[in-house]
Amino acid sequence: MPDAVAARRLARRLREGGRAAAFARRRGARAQNGAALFGAFPGVFFGVFGVLAGACVGVFGIFGALAGACVGVFGIFEALAGACVSVFGLFGALARRCAGVLGALVDALSRASLRAFFPAFFPLSCALYLGAAAPNLAYAAGAAANAPAQAGRPAVAVPGASPPPSVAPPAVPGTTASGPVRVQPARMPFYVATRGTTTIYVLGTLHVGDPADYPAGQPFRAPILAALAASPTLALELSPDELLVSQDDVSKYGVCKRDCLPGLLPEPLWHKLALRLHGNPAALDAIKKMRPWLASLVVETYDSLSAGLQTEYGTEAQLQNVYLKTRGKIVGLETLAQQMRAFTGLTLAQQREMLAQDLVQTPAQNVDDVRALHRLWQVGDADAIAAWQAAKSEKLARDKRISNSIDNRTVYERNRRFVTRMLLLAAPNKPLFVAIGALHLGGPKGVLQLLRQHGFVVEPG
Numbered sequence: 108m109p110d111a112v113a114a115r116r117l118a119r120r121l122r123e124g125g126r127a128a129a130f131a132r133r134r135g136a137r138a139q140n141g142a143a144l145f146g147a148f149p150g151v152f153f154g155v156f157g158v159l160a161g162a163c164v165g166v167f168g169i170f171g172a173l174a175g176a177c178v179g180v181f182g183i184f185e186a187l188a189g190a191c192v193s194v195f196g197l198f199g200a201l202a203r204r205c206a207g208v209l210g211a212l213v214d215a216l217s218r219a220s221l222r223a224f225f226p227a228f229f230p231l232s233c234a235l236y237l238g239a240a241a242p243n244l245a246y247a248a249g250a251a252a253n254a255p256a257q258a259g260r261p262a263v264a265v266p267g268a269s270p271p272p273s274v275a276p277p278a279v280p281g282t283t284a285s286g287p288v289r290v291q292p293a294r295m296p297f298y299v300a301t302r303g304t305t306t307i308y309v310l311g312t313l314h315v316g317d318p319a320d321y322p323a324g325q326p327f328r329a330p331i332l333a334a335l336a337a338s339p340t341l342a343l344e345l346s347p348d349e350l351l352v353s354q355d356d357v358s359k360y361g362v363c364k365r366d367c368l369p370g371l372l373p374e375p376l377w378h379k380l381a382l383r384l385h386g387n388p389a390a391l392d393a394i395k396k397m398r399p400w401l402a403s404l405v406v407e408t409y410d411s412l413s414a415g416l417q418t419e420y421g422t423e424a425q426l427q428n429v430y431l432k433t434r435g436k437i438v439g440l441e442t443l444a445q446q447m448r449a450f451t452g453l454t455l456a457q458q459r460e461m462l463a464q465d466l467v468q469t470p471a472q473n474v475d476d477v478r479a480l481h482r483l484w485q486v487g488d489a490d491a492i493a494a495w496q497a498a499k500s501e502k503l504a505r506d507k508r509i510s511n512s513i514d515n516r517t518v519y520e521r522n523r524r525f526v527t528r529m530l531l532l533a534a535p536n537k538p539l540f541v542a543i544g545a546l547h548l549g550g551p552k553g554v555l556q557l558l559r560q561h562g563f564v565v566e567p568g
Contacts, residue, residue: 306533311546313480314418314544318420320485338539345439356443361398367397400461464510496546522554
């Protein structure tokens with residue numbers, strides 16, 4: 108072959124390779140944006156080529172600082188894709204292979220996460236959260252779905268904590284010792300709100316779930332899939348772009364440079380928390396540097412994952428996996444700053460009340476609550492979920508006035524903000540699909556009732 112021809116071919120291949128590499132980077136960034144809840148997706152391909160400390164283990168290395176990479180980003184509130192599992196099929200497969208490279212390490216770490224914020228957290232989304240020798244960082248989880256432990260609270264992953272004991276979910280109809288056999292997806296809270304020619308589909312999400320909730324052949328019921336296909340816009344609590352930076356804000360506003368938590372709590376409350384974590388010194392060391400609101404989310408996350416549920420089966424991760432194939436637009440119902448202020452703006456008394464409520468019950472009782480909420484979510488009745496949450500809040504409240512003020516700030520004010528944004532996004536003959544934490548939907552102050560007050564007819568989907 109003439110030298111000139113060979114040179115031209117080589118140059119063309121280099122150009123094409125550059126474009127392919129750039130496209131791969133863009134796809135990687137989009138996969139991050141779409142990932143459900145728990146952590147940034149820092150370069151899956153690097154793991155394939157050997158930088159195991161960066162791939163599938165994020166910013167914490169095998170030898171050093173564990174930061175919960177791939178620890179989903181579903182907003183501070185809502186959550187999640189699995190250990191380095193992006194919501195894109197190609198990237199999900201690569202991430203799983205990458206996780207396979209780490210083998211037992213990933214398996215050992217995958218249950219060390221701490222629950223959904225959020226909502227949970229979110230989110231957003233890997234099952235890989237905690238490990239040894241961690242830096243003083245806390246990573247937000249997910250776009251505000253709700254947390255199984257408390258309404259409107261995201262799941263978080265905290266470096267330095269050991270995995271909670273693995274507890275298998277109780278046997279339920281449709282499962283066997285060898286695994287789930289249910290062929291139908293979970294019903295989930297799903298509603299259709301109409302006003303004239305304007306339609307808003309509303310789906311209640313959970314940050315964590317069970318594989319049986321989303322069968323491979325049909326992860327959602329037919330009406331939900333049809334609504335997704337008909338909607339040019341999917342609205343989550345946080346936009347994918349905001350999710351990518353949420354972990355930085357959680358670390359900035361929720362983590363101290365010193366051991367601040369013992370001094371921010373009454374001595375009896377601190378001793379109660381220390382006793383709860385006495386068998387996990389790494390987690391105790393990490394939580395000492397957190398503000399009370401973040402410590403509360405950590406305790407809730409820990410209990411949720413101890414229930415045997417998995418972050419990669421959070422609703423948002425599964426939902427985006429389906430929706431992104433339609434090339435629709437994904438937006439947020441609130442900004443990251445608004446979401447953060449719901450927690451950072453809590454008074455010290457409110458933060459103490461949050462944490463105190465998490466420690467009223469034993470870990471086993473908290474796990475039972477997580478499973479109860481999961482069952483209610485599977486049935487799909489938003490008002491039943493709201494009634495359950497109200498009864499639980501009544502039981503756990505140490506100071507009812509302060510407890511009510513927390514709910515107002517972290518749930519009801521956000522509900523009103525969600526609906527205001529939904530009304531701006533909704534347009535005649537252009538359906539809007541909304542996916543938010545299931546605990547935001549039902550009850551007299553829930554999103555569904557607020558839509559009715561704006562003239563919408565709301566019916567189960």
